[in-house]
Amino acid sequence: MERRKILLGSGATLATVLAGCSSDETGDESNQNDGSDGSLNGDGNGNGSDDSSESDNTADIPGFDRDKLKLDSEKVTVEDVNKAAKEIDVVATTTTTDPETLFAELESLGPDMKRAITDPEAFAAAVDSVAWVLEKDGAMVMSFTVDVAWxxxxxxxxxxxxEFMEHVRETADKSH
Known part of the structure; x- marks a missing residue:
């Protein structure tokens, strides 16, 4: 996730530098606050964030309520949910590195996702998969993918x- 933030931040910085260069060279003082560089919200008032693409990704996911995506687990906690293109990225922290313990903790994943998916048709139209990364102390312990069709x-x-959990297990990459 950090790599995405760094890339987005450097892209916004580069766009700002380039916009400044073109303005200085041409003497054109046209409105650069149209939001196209991701630094403003488009109203010209500078009320947007420095990273509107990320804030857009954390805002609305059709048919999905991110606040309801909580795992029924004492060892795994959802920390971050973002949408990129047709994929949702979920980062969760864990207190264990044992794959079998993690899968036991993830047994509630089906019901937990069912609770968060408020409109299955809208969700399926907007998203193809949900990529999960489980981390402990900042290091990846496991990743897996949930296909929206499942x-x-x-x-x-x-x-x-x-059957749902068997599909999930088949996609698991254990870094431990």
């Missing part, structure tokens, strides 16, 4: 919890 099948009762 989540939708689970929500609609077309897939049981055991």
């Amino acid at each position: 989540a939708t099948e689970y929500i609609n009762g077309e897939m049981d919890q055991a």
